[in-house]
């Protein structure tokens with residue numbers, strides 16, 4: 441299957457951009473990412489040559505996602521894909537566990553990869569030094585810097601803007617990002633041997649959405665603080681989930697509950713509403729929170745649900761456990777479904793959502809091997825009609841690259 445897009449402008453205007461930045465990497469710096477008035481992060485499509493544009497159309501993870509259902513005889517879980525190991529875990533280093541987003545599993549696995557000499561650096565994201573809400577891709581080579589990057593950054597970032605630079609080092613590295621970023625890496629691995637050889641493993645969190653930057657600006661505005669005056673911030677961490685905290689000059693802190701960003705309506709990008717793989721089916725290791733029902737019931741020391749999807753991911757996970765980097769305990773895949781109801785719903789409905797966009801006249805993406813048909817068949821007629829109508833309503837309201845109200849995944 442191929443997609444129906446003929447330009448990057450269409451990808452952006454029809455709301456398929458995930459802001460990963462791969463297109464800017466292909467443009468060799470000619471195209472830059474920039475914020476839209478709605479707080480999303482988008483490439484400057486005017487700066488792309490036809491050659492670069494052709495490459496982007498082949499690799500863009502906004503419109504090209506190939507899941508793991510390419511071998512029909514594999515035993516696959518219909519929602520969660522190939523599950524080799526599922527467990528609950530956390531970093532055995534108390535500082536990492538405390539400071540990290542959840543239990544510090546991603547940071548602990550990255551630390552293990554560096555300490556064991558399997559990777560020379562980690563490609564992940566970290567806060568920008570001048571703009572506290574902004575994040576940059578970084579190549580981290582030591583434990584101290586790993587800790588500064590260990591958090592959930594709930595705002596747009598373009599980590600794949602650095603993927604070609606990472607490959608140009610000739611060194612081995614881990615990719616530790618979001619599911620859509622991993623989809624871009626997988627697309628690149630199909631055409632670039634270096635990406636197959638140098639990337640030691642990939643890991644990603646389950647990703648409910650990338651909220652617009654303006655959501656976090658609004659959080660601070662409600663506290664009479666301008667985001668540009670912040671010297672630093674974190675969305676969560678220092679406990680699980682911890683508070684959302686901003687830091688001002690003079691040691692002043694402003695904070696609010698983690699749940700404030702998620703319990704009311706908030707703005708996200710359209711592509712997240714139709715995402716075919718927000719649970720990192722393509723990553724070697726996927727991880728997320730383990731909050732029964734999908735929201736925290738209070739503070740905990742920090743725990744992750746962990747799924748290894750591939751042999752490579754499973755080997756790394758067990759090596760890290762055996763080397764004392766992770767503590768793990770039993771978990772079932774049903775427990776994971778119970779803690780991620782929005783992801784189960786999105787997986788069941790994404791096919792109908794995508795269908796609604798094409799019924800509205802938008803181009804068709806190239807989403808394959810994602811178990812779409814089996815999952816769509818789990819919907820009854822009412823669910824299907826309501827889902828289809830909801831997406832149509834958003835598209836017809838002109839919500840392409842504009843932010844959409846996030847109202848759960850209905």
Ligand SMILES: Cc1cc2nc3c(=O)[nH]c(=O)nc-3n(C[C@H](O)[C@H](O)[C@H](O)COP(=O)(O)OP(=O)(O)OC[C@H]3O[C@@H](n4cnc5c(N)ncnc54)[C@H](O)[C@@H]3O)c2cc1C
Nearest residue numbers: 541542543544545546547564565590591593647648728729
């Ligand atoms: C945008 C976003 C949406 C999320 N949605 C869900 C969800 O639906 N369900 C759920 O259970 N959990 C969600 N999470 C939180 C996630 O569960 C935890 O981040 C994850 O469990 C990892 O926790 P950790 O303690 O192992 O991570 P840490 O050890 O703190 O490491 C965090 C890692 O995440 C990477 N990272 C952080 N922010 C970004 C970003 N914006 N883009 C790319 N990479 C990033 C960092 O590079 C780092 O490698 C989301 C996180 C983010 C950033």
